[in-house]
Amino acid sequence: MNGLLFVAIAAGLASSWAFHGFYRAMLVKADPTVDVAAALLGIRLLMLIGVAMTIASDRLLVPLASIAASAAHGDPFAPANAAGLRQIGWALLALQMLDVPCALLARFWPSLGAAAPAGDISVGGWLATLMVFVLARVFATGSAMRDDLAGTV
Amino acid sequence: MPITVHLDDMLARRRMSLTELSEAIDITLANLSILKTGKAKAVRFSTLEAICAVLNCQPGDILSFQAEPGKSHDRTVRFPP
Numbered sequence: 451m452n453g454l455l456f457v458a459i460a461a462g463l464a465s466s467w468a469f470h471g472f473y474r475a476m477l478v479k480a481d482p483t484v485d486v487a488a489a490l491l492g493i494r495l496l497m498l499i500g501v502a503m504t505i506a507s508d509r510l511l512v513p514l515a516s517i518a519a520s521a522a523h524g525d526p527f528a529p530a531n532a533a534g535l536r537q538i539g540w541a542l543l544a545l546q547m548l549d550v551p552c553a554l555l556a557r558f559w560p561s562l563g564a565a566a567p568a569g570d571i572s573v574g575g576w577l578a579t580l581m582v583f584v585l586a587r588v589f590a591t592g593s594a595m596r597d598d599l600a601g602t603v
Numbered sequence: 604m605p606i607t608v609h610l611d612d613m614l615a616r617r618r619m620s621l622t623e624l625s626e627a628i629d630i631t632l633a634n635l636s637i638l639k640t641g642k643a644k645a646v647r648f649s650t651l652e653a654i655c656a657v658l659n660c661q662p663g664d665i666l667s668f669q670a671e672p673g674k675s676h677d678r679t680v681r682f683p684p
Binding site: 598600601602603 | 634637643644645646647
């Protein structure tokens with residue numbers, strides 16, 4: 451699903467150059483007074499952020515699925531899961547960082563009009579990112595302890 | 604591994620099988636095998652106590668230390684002879 455979204459946004463981005471005329475016509479039809487060059491650049495930037503977000507989401511969802519599968523097997527405290535959680539943490543951090551250009555576009559790109567993103571910086575998102583990094587550390591320690599315990603008679 | 608486990612020697616001296624020992628001290632045969640073959644990372648005092656009680660021996664009769672040749676021990680203290 452995330453892969454399809456990536457392909458769709460990337461195709462949209464590429465088509466903004468390939469079908470420049472179509473985009474121009476669509477923008478003028480929506481608002482005849484629009485600065486077409488600025489609006490088109492804003493849309494391209496938004497789609498570029500979208501592509502980056504789908505890549506970050508993919509880096510988040512793949513290890514998450516792996517962790518969920520290992521938890522279902524009853525063996526979540528594994529070094530691989532600690533590494534996976536760290537990867538999820540970095541992906542979440544990337545997603546939080548991508549909120550910044552969204553906020554900048556929302557605030558300083560009036561030509562986007564209704565297409566402008568919400569552009570909020572999420573405090574909860576930053577806290578979740580921090581928590582995931584802490585949890586990754588907990589998992590790394592826990593898996594090391596479990597390895598030790600496995601060799602204790 | 605500089606720590607060697609002599610459980611099999613001790614069992615032979617006491618004419619006891621590993622299975623009998625595992626039943627006597629209530630530890631699985633698999634775990635005792637891990638200990639006997641020197642694959643254990645650690646031994647609980649409670650396990651050592653139970654083994655010593657059943658085999659009527661000291662921990663030193665079961666475990667011994669032999670420094671690995673060529674391996675320097677930074678914390679080794681040289682005692683006078």
